Amino acid sequence: MDAPADAYGTDRPEVRISDPGEVVAALPHLLGFHPRESVVLVGLGGPTGGRVGLTVRGDLPPAGAAGAAARQLVASLRSDAPTAALLVVVSDDPDDLDPRGGDEGADGALVSGTQLPHRPLVHELLLVLSAADLPVRDVLLVRRGRWWSYDCPYPCCAPAAGTPLPDGVSELAVAAVATGQVVAADRAALSARIAAPPGARGGMRAACTRAAARRTARLGAVGPAVLTDESWAALVRAVARCRPGPGGGGPLEDHEVADLLWALRDPQVRDSALQLALGADAAAAETLWTECTRRAPAPLDAAPATLLAVSVWLRGDGAMANVALDRAMDSDPDLALARLLSQGLAACLPPRELRALLEQAAGAGGPARRPA
Template sequence: MKRAQPRRPPQPTLRLDSRDPQELLGLIPYLLGFRPEESFVLLLFRGSELLLSARVDLPPAAGAGQLADYGHALAVAHEATGAVAVAFGADFAAATALLDRWRARWARAERARPSCVLHDVLYADGEHWWSRTTAFGRSRTAGVPYDPRASGAAAAAVMAGLPALSSRSELEASVAGPAEPDRPALAALAARAVRDLDQLDVQARQITMVEAVHAGLAAEPSDEACARLAVLAAAIDARDAAWSMITLDRADDHVALWRRVVRRTIDRYALGPLALTGAAAWVGGHGALLNCCVERGLRLDPSYSMITLLAELASSGIPPTLWHELGPRIREEVWSETG
C-alpha cells in the first residue's frame, strides 16, 4: 500500500454546502490532482469547511483496520467534525468488503474517542456510486449513475484552475526526469554548470540561486538554466535559499519552475530539485505531487534529509498554513548564516 496522501485544499478555504455524492465525486479528482482508480479517499470536514483529503492505493479488506485507525487519528489531529470515505475500484465485492470492515473499525474508534461523524461511505466504479450506509446501497444492481465532470463542484474547481490529470502515473511521470535520449546532452550541460559554479563561496551561491529562481519564475528556463539551477540545488545552502523563497501566494509558480527543472535534470542532480518541487507542492496544497516527489527522492537516496522531512509532512497531514510560521524562520536561518 502506497503512502497516504493527505492534502489540504488550496487557498482560499473550500466550503461545501452539500455533501451530495455527485458533487463530492466530481470534486475529488481536483482535490487529488488526478482521477483516482483503485483508490481509497478520505475527506475530512469541520462544519462545511473541507479540511483535507487523504488517498491511498486501495488495499485488501484485511488492511481496513489500519486504514481506519490512521484516518481517525488524522480526524482527531485536525479537529475534524465530519468525514466521508470513498473507495474507487472495478471490483464491487472487494471494494465494498473493505469499506464495510473500515466502517466497523471507524465506529469502534469513535466509541473510544468520539470526535468525527461519519457522514457517508461510498463505493464508485467510475460510472455509478453506492452508499454503504443504506440498505439500498448494498445491492450490486442499485448503483446511481454519475458523471464526475458534470457536477457543480467540478466546474468550480476548473474555474479555480485546479488540475486533474488522467491518472496518478501521469503525475509520477511529471517528476520522473528526462527521457533516455535526452540524458547525454543534459549531463553535458550539468558538467558545464559544475565547472562554472564550482568556485563560488556560500554567499555567492545563494545570491546566484536567488537570481536564477527569479529568472525562472519570470520565464520558462532553458535546459542550460535548468542545469544551473539543479547544480546549485545540490549545495544545501543554495537549495535552502531557494526553499526560503517559496510563499503561499506563489507556491504554484515555484511548483512549475522546479518541476520543469526536474524534468530536465539527470538523476545525479535530481534530489535538490525534487525536494524543492515537493516543498512547493506542500505549500500549495498539492499532496499527490508531494508524494510523487517523496517516492522518487527516497528511491534515489533514502537518507536525504529534506526528502525525509517532506515524507513526514505528507504522512502526518500537516497543513501548509504552517508555512506562515516555518517560512520566516527558514529565511532568517538561511540569511543570518551568511550575513
C-alpha cells in the same frame, strides 16, 4: 516511496455538499486527480456538519494489510479534527460472492447472491473510525460512473444497479477553477509532469559529471564561502529567466541545469531557495524546480523535487506535493529536508502553517540570501 496516505484539501475554498453523489463526483477536485483503485476518507465539519474538510486517500491495500492502511488513513484524517467522515471506495473490481446467499431477507430487503467488493477493508475502517469516535455519514462505492451505498439494503443499491454520478458543474468544480486547479487524469499523470523527457537522461548525466569537475576546481580556487555566493547568484539568475512574460529568458542548457543541480547540494543554497516560494518570484521558482526535477538524474533530482513540493504545497496542491516528495525520497532517502517535509505533509500541516514556519525561519536569521 508511497506515502502512507495522500492528504488534500487544506486551505481550499469552503464548500458544502449534501448529496452523496455530489461528494463522489467531486473527488477529483478534492484530490487534484481522478482516483483509481483507492480508498478515500472525506472529513466533515462546520456548524452544520456538512462542510467538506480534509480529504485523505490511499491505494487499495493488499490482502492482510487492511488494518494498517485503515489506521494510517484515520490518523491523517484526525489531524484536521473533523466531526464526522465519509468513506469512499473507488474500484472497478467485480462483486464478491455473498455468503448470505440470494434470498429475500425477513424484512423484505434485498439479499442478493453477490455483494459489493472490498467489504473487509470497509469493515476495518469502520472499526478504526469508531475507536477514534468519528461517526461515519455514509460508506460508498464508486465504479464505472455509478455509485452505491454499502449500507443501503434496497434494490436500487444492489450490486447490479447503482446510481449514475450527477451531471453538470458542481459548486466545488467552480471553486477549483477559480483557484486555478488543474485536475489530472490520475496520480500517474501527476508523476508524468516531472518525469524525464525521452532520451534526456544520458546527456544530463554527462553534463552533471562535467559540472562536478568544474565545481571541484572552483572550490579549490575560491573556497567554500565564495562558491556558495556564486551558486546563489547563479540560481537567482536562473529564476529570473523563468519569469513569465517578456522579462523571462530562453530555456536553460544542460550545462546550466547541471550547475544548478550541484549548487542545490549546498545546504545553504538549498535552504535559502526555500524562501523563493514566499516572494514575487514564487511562480518562476516553481517553474525552475519543475524543469530541474524533470531533467536531473538521481540523486541530484532530490533537492529540486523537495523545493517543488514546498512551492506547490504553499498554493494548496497537496496532490503534486506528495508526488514531488515521493520522487525526492525515492531518489535520496537521506535528504533530511525531504524527510521533514514528508512528515509534515503526512500530518496534514496546512499551507498557511508551512508558510508561517518559512517566514519565521527567515525572520529568525535562517536562510538569508534573497534575490536583489
